[in-house]
Amino acid sequence: xxxxxxxxxxxxxxxxxxxxxxxxxxxxxxxxxxxxxxxxxxxxxxxxxxxxxxxxxxxxxxxxxxxxxxxxxxxxxxxxxxxxxxxxxxxxxxxxxxxxxxxxxxxxxxxxxxxxxxxxxxxxxxxxxxxxxxxxxxxxxxxxxxxxxxxxxxxxxxxxxxxxxxxxxxxxxxxxxxxxxxxxxxxxxxxxxxxxxxxxxxxxxxxxxxxxxxxxxxxxxxxxxxxxxxxxxxxxxxxxxxxxxxxxxxxxxxxxxxxxxxxxxxxxxxxxxxxxxxxxxxxxxxxxxxxxxxxxxxxxxxxxxxxxxxxxxxxxxxxxxxx
Amino acid sequence: xxxxxxxxxxxxxxxxxxxxxxxxxxxxxxxxxxxxxxxxxxxxxxxxxxxxxxxxxxxxxxxxxxxxxxxxxxxxxxxxxxxxxxxxxxxxxxxxxxxxxxxxxxxxxxxxxxxxxxxxxxxxxxxxxxxxxxxxxxxxxxxxxxxxxxxxxxxxxxxxxxxxxxxxxxxxxxxxxxxxxxxxxxxxxxxxxxxxxxxxxxxxxxxxxxxxxxxxxxxxxxxxxxxxxxxxxxxxxxxxxxxxxxxxxxxxxxxxxxxxxxxxxxxxxxxxxxxxxxxxxxxxxxxxxxxxxxxxxxxxxxxxxxxxxxxxxxxxxxxxxxx
DNA sequence: CTGTTAGCGCCTTCAA
DNA sequence: TTGAAGGCGCTAACAG
Numbered sequence: 001x002x003x004x005x006x007x008x009x010x011x012x013x014x015x016x017x018x019x020x021x022x023x024x025x026x027x028x029x030x031x032x033x034x035x036x037x038x039x040x041x042x043x044x045x046x047x048x049x050x051x052x053x054x055x056x057x058x059x060x061x062x063x064x065x066x067x068x069x070x071x072x073x074x075x076x077x078x079x080x081x082x083x084x085x086x087x088x089x090x091x092x093x094x095x096x097x098x099x100x101x102x103x104x105x106x107x108x109x110x111x112x113x114x115x116x117x118x119x120x121x122x123x124x125x126x127x128x129x130x131x132x133x134x135x136x137x138x139x140x141x142x143x144x145x146x147x148x149x150x151x152x153x154x155x156x157x158x159x160x161x162x163x164x165x166x167x168x169x170x171x172x173x174x175x176x177x178x179x180x181x182x183x184x185x186x187x188x189x190x191x192x193x194x195x196x197x198x199x200x201x202x203x204x205x206x207x208x209x210x211x212x213x214x215x216x217x218x219x220x221x222x223x224x225x226x227x228x229x230x231x232x233x234x235x236x237x238x239x240x241x242x243x244x245x246x247x248x249x250x251x252x253x254x255x256x257x258x259x260x261x262x263x264x265x266x267x268x269x270x271x272x273x274x275x276x277x278x279x280x281x282x283x284x285x286x287x288x289x290x291x292x293x294x295x296x297x298x299x300x301x302x303x304x305x306x307x308x309x310x311x312x313x314x315x316x317x318x319x320x321x322x323x
Numbered sequence: 324x325x326x327x328x329x330x331x332x333x334x335x336x337x338x339x340x341x342x343x344x345x346x347x348x349x350x351x352x353x354x355x356x357x358x359x360x361x362x363x364x365x366x367x368x369x370x371x372x373x374x375x376x377x378x379x380x381x382x383x384x385x386x387x388x389x390x391x392x393x394x395x396x397x398x399x400x401x402x403x404x405x406x407x408x409x410x411x412x413x414x415x416x417x418x419x420x421x422x423x424x425x426x427x428x429x430x431x432x433x434x435x436x437x438x439x440x441x442x443x444x445x446x447x448x449x450x451x452x453x454x455x456x457x458x459x460x461x462x463x464x465x466x467x468x469x470x471x472x473x474x475x476x477x478x479x480x481x482x483x484x485x486x487x488x489x490x491x492x493x494x495x496x497x498x499x500x501x502x503x504x505x506x507x508x509x510x511x512x513x514x515x516x517x518x519x520x521x522x523x524x525x526x527x528x529x530x531x532x533x534x535x536x537x538x539x540x541x542x543x544x545x546x547x548x549x550x551x552x553x554x555x556x557x558x559x560x561x562x563x564x565x566x567x568x569x570x571x572x573x574x575x576x577x578x579x580x581x582x583x584x585x586x587x588x589x590x591x592x593x594x595x596x597x598x599x600x601x602x603x604x605x606x607x608x609x610x611x612x613x614x615x616x617x618x619x620x621x622x623x624x625x626x627x628x629x630x631x632x633x634x635x636x637x638x639x640x641x642x643x644x645x646x
Numbered sequence: 647c648t649g650t651t652a653g654c655g656c657c658t659t660c661a662a
Numbered sequence: 663t664t665g666a667a668g669g670c671g672c673t674a675a676c677a678g
Contacts, residue, residue, distance in 0.1 A: 052446050052447055053447065054383075054447070054449070055447045055448050055449070056379060056382040056383045056388055056448070056449050057383055059379040059382075060377075060379045060380055060383050065379055066448070067425070067427075072409075072412075083406075085409065086395075086408065086409075086430075089395075089428065089430055090430050090431065090432065093428065093429075093430050093431065093440065094431070094436075097436075097439070097440055097443060100443070100447065102390070102427050102443075102444060102448050103427060103428050103430075104390075104425050104426060104427050104428075105412065105416065105426050105427075105428060106416075107409075107412055107413050107416050107426075108413065108416070108417070109413065113417075113420075116420070117416065117420055120420060120423070120425075121425060123375050124375055124376065124377070124378045124423065125378050125379070125389070125425050126377070126378075126379050232610070254604075254605070257605075257608055258608060261608055261610075281577070282577070282580075282605075285577075285580055285581060285584055287555070287584075
């Protein structure tokens with residue numbers, strides 16, 4: 001083993017402070033059994049000596065690593081190709097650094113890979129806490145976490161009525177607010193709601209909000225689900241049948257982009273208000289008046305970590321979006 | 324400390340095998356000082372008992388964590404909002420899992436955050452190996468890694484002529500091949516090269532390849548740099564001045580999308596061959612015959628890890644792209 | 647309130 | 663070729 005150049009341990013602290021190692025340890029951990037005076041003295045000394053605890057040693061005695069595992073969806077189950085994920089990572093990491101924890105990730109192209117990854121983390125690296133960046137029904141990974149009684153928090157509302165803890169936006173409310181906002185534009189009476197073919201939970205919720213808003217103002221809701229294949233015809237047919245559409249709310253940027261492609265082709269003169277969720281540089285590519293609801297992915301990430309370190313009876317946290 | 328339900332240690336193995344702990348340890352590490360016979364016997368026993376080494380303990384004695392830190396660019400220095408990164412992560416992780424290593428990430432919105440993140444990893448978590456997902460001149464993070472003599476590999480060719488080890492595609496060759504391929508389309512004589520405003524190293528290289536190819540076939544190269552602001556006018560002006568353009572090679576998908584937006588507006592009848600680097604679902608949004616060069620980000624990731632675990636005099640690895 | 651002692655799981659020098 | 667003993671840095675049970 002290559003010797004560290006210089007590395008201050010509690011031993012050094014103990015010696016220099018003229019106390020035993022255990023006292024030093026307790027003082028550094030702010031144990032109330034040590035007199036406040038010596039605690040402060042030792043903590044100051046530690047700071048002066050630039051003491052940094054060795055977490056690999058701590059982990060050994062704790063039986064848990066100072067690591068939170070972040071689990072990515074596979075390509076099939078979701079779309080990890082989404083910038084949203086990077087933002088969430090940044091938020092997660094920010095909260096972790098503050099707690100002297102480290103972010104580790106589990107990622108793979110198939111569920112089995114991911115599961116193997118997670119079990120390795122648990123069994124060999126002693127990771128006990130996880131953040132899931134997706135929800136999926138009958139997910140073997142979640143099954144495993146539950147079975148092993150590990151701590152985990154999901155980002156995004158779980159589909160069933162499961163007891164898992166989660167962090168999410170209030171997507172129903174967001175859908176409603178977005179609709180109301182777009183109706184502020186003078187004369188808008190027929191905003192179209194565009195959703196993807198995947199029926200994500202958040203899409204369902206945003207649509208509910210949309211429908212709620214439309215009901216409130218006594219307008220007829222109109223929903224279009226983008227077809228699986230990226231083809232123009234379906235959209236074109238729909239738009240021809242619905243000449244009345246005078247605004248659009250899409251569940252995400254790519255959806256709006258797909259829609260706009262057809263719109264600008266067959267209605268190229270006409271500008272209408274458009275709305276999307278999540279800010280994205282892609283929206284700059286749309287030659288329309290686009291507004292967006294920022295779901296604040298960073299905040300979702302950092303709140304997830306907070307929830308993870310709260311006692312287990314706190315079930316969920318809602319993150320406020322920004323219009 | 325919560326007691327583990329059941330956890331087999333080398334002690335158990337040693338006892339059941341009737342040998343001492345040190346022999347068990349050595350046998351499991353395939354130390355040649357132990358007779359092949361007992362080595363095999365003990366390894367078999369370990370497997371039968373589902374023995375898994377405790378890496379937090381190993382790490383303590385090794386003085387190094389079984390962790391590789393993956394460092395993300397900040398938003399300013401690059402664009403982490405790129406799906407490319409997720410693919411690289413997947414590749415990196417795949418190689419790491421095989422080595423019983425874990426992937427940790429350092430990410431932040433400002434360089435200082437990232438640097439703090441990295442130093443914490445080094446000092447407190449004993450991480451000694453890193454993969455950088457970006458290159459930047461005068462990067463304090465790289466400075467730190469060099470100064471501390473830590474092992475790191477960069478993905479993407481470093482700008483200066485620095486001694487850092489890196490993994491990259493042969494972008495010059497890729498640019499040449501892409502150009503040659505597009506020239507195969509009957510009648511193409513004036514393929515335009517579209518690059519971003521950022522002057523990334525890989526763009527420069529691809530352009531070099533493009534210019535090389537054009538020189539070889541004695542055609543006049545034509546390069547357009549997208550303006551910073553997402554505005555149509557510059558592109559439009561350029562296209563009006565260059566009616567001859569009959570094919571496009573863009574350095575990335577968003578660039579092609581931006582270009583195509585104008586193209587389809589002012590030349591909407593005309594279809595031309597287009598080419599982009601990196602596969603991307605966004606390209607499906609272009610109503611043209613688009614081909615792409617797959618730079619194989621997963622492979623870049625996994626090769627980076629291999630390089631990281633090779634002795635330091637191997638300087639670089641080139642990953643083959645796919646046309 | 648503080649010190650002594652043992653131990654977490656594994657590795658490695660030293661001795662046989 | 664193997665074993666005994668000590669140690670990595672830190673924590674915790676038990677004394678005093």
